[in-house]
Amino acid sequence: MPEPVALPILESSQAGEARRIAVAFANQLGFNETDRGKVSIVVSELTKNLVRYARNGQLLLQAKVLNSIALIEILALDSGPGMSSISECLRDGFSTGGTLGNGLGACQRLSNFFDIYSVTNGGTAILSHIWATSYDSPPPEDRLKIGGVCLPVRGEDVSGDAWAVEQQEDRSLLLVADGLGHGPQAAIASNEAVRIFRENTHKSPKEIIEAAHGALRSTRGAVIAIAEIDFRSASVRFAGIGNISAAVISPDANYSMVSHNGTVGHEVRKIQEFVYQWPKGGLLVMHSDGLGTQWHLERYAGLVSKHPCLIAGVLYRDFTRGRDDVTVLAAK
Template sequence: MELTLPGSLGAAIVIDEITQVGQARRCAQQLADEAGFDDADGGRVALVATELATNVIKHGGGGVIYLREIPGRRTRGVEIIAVDRGPGFSLANCLPDGFSTGGTQGIGLGAVVRQSQVMDVYADSRGSVVLARFYPRQQADEDLRFGVSQTALHGETLCGDGWALANKDTTWSFLMVDGLGHGEAASMAAAAAVQAFVAQPLGEPAALMVDLHQAMMGTRGGAVALARVDTAQGTLRFAGIGNIAASLITMESARGLASHPGIVGAQFRRAQAFDFGDIIGQLLIMHSDGLQSRWRMADYPGLLQRHPAVIAAVLHRDFSRGRDDATVMVIALERPHV
């Protein structure tokens, strides 16, 4: 199967009063309809959006519901992520129906588990992140182990960051671009890079960088990172220009991937690719400079084992600078499923 996905910003709904629960439900239902879900599957999405948004208020003191369409191997899916800065909770306690710490009906996260195909949680004293992913029940699909958390500066509708991914057989390719500045001009630069990537996404990163450079001429230009992964061989080839951070993460170490100075679309000396082996079982994390680079996975016990979408949301919540567009992409590097 071949897959090429030009990334989108998704929706971020601030939840700080009960009336906003309905907004989250309606937005989730609309996303399910656009993804081709039938009434029953759309109802599952709406139910979970309602439950998670209510929990954000009752238990987290307010937060954000993130919604986006996601690809499966064969179908389109819907992702809901609830993020708060509350006191955290015990997952074991919250799964059974009937349990409640906030005077609610106590439907419990067990309902989220039953209604979604993928559910994962990370909670500690800094807050909670709950992930739910949905695919049509009648079309069993394989969840792709990646996650993206992205926001535009101050709630703007246009984002100067862009991302994309592609897959064919055991080869994966990932793009992250940060257009200079923010707003419409930065968004145009990022869009030009994404469009050029989509045209031939599985090319060699150094050669593809030259194509993106040509495509971004006439725009503000920006920083670009490209990663090409062969999961059968366990290898990764990386090329970066500018200040997008990229790392390979394990339980024991964090290995930074080097980028060269320059601005794609304006000037840089050359694009050089670097090869890395034995990458299976590691995480690839790439983020724009809207995210601080001082995070350490060791400060979050157990987070490394969570779904990549949960990891992306936690890092975004705790390390977004708040004065620029911010995007973080997390990919679990795994052997192909037989």
């Protein structure tokens, strides 16, 4: 599966390159000619808008598997003027730039899932999912909707961060791991953490980290956090080692979750689980230290109601440090 990429879109030549990369993604995932065409059109339209209207535009491309269906996730981000009316911008024939005005409406029609978050003078985030297989109706959804951004620091081909999710009938487990440093050796550590996680999803967060501590001894080590959401008891069981941040946001209360210092695979003094309430309508956000911690979602009117992919994308856009790998995982 192709590695996620973040492409700056500041001029028309970059828009053309983004389209070529997106079609290459689709080829690797086995998209047929019709669906490759959809990917090409959506990326072309979104990047044209980034060049024409936006500031600091970028396009994130990520391959995912949802209920055994391969898909391409396209996330267009900018810090431009925003949209005063999303519904008007989606209407065919509407344009503020003298064009035919069919772009966003066409993107919505060609996407299996499409969503926009935009604030006047606060930028825009546009999400498109295009599946490798056409279905008359959407596949069944899991209990949690998941969105994640995981990207390497500039100059590296692979991220030293990783994330994983296991969804079961009554519980969901979520992992974020950050291998020490960055580059291929950090990726080996974080991917080993993911392997141990997937082999031990019947266990508690504490037990999984204990297993990872032994398995990662031959690597440079990683910081790890695991959250288990139990839907029957409406609780979150959390264990973390190192500086992976985690918080639960809800209409009634927000709270951060506690990790202990250390490096899994090297020095761990204490692995401890903490139990928190999982509120109705709750949102879980976990991220590596490639993202700043000064974010406050209440400053983004309406964002928590959007798809977690948009939430993760907006946080990445506004708070990435730019000097390390970055992962943002959102679930609700």
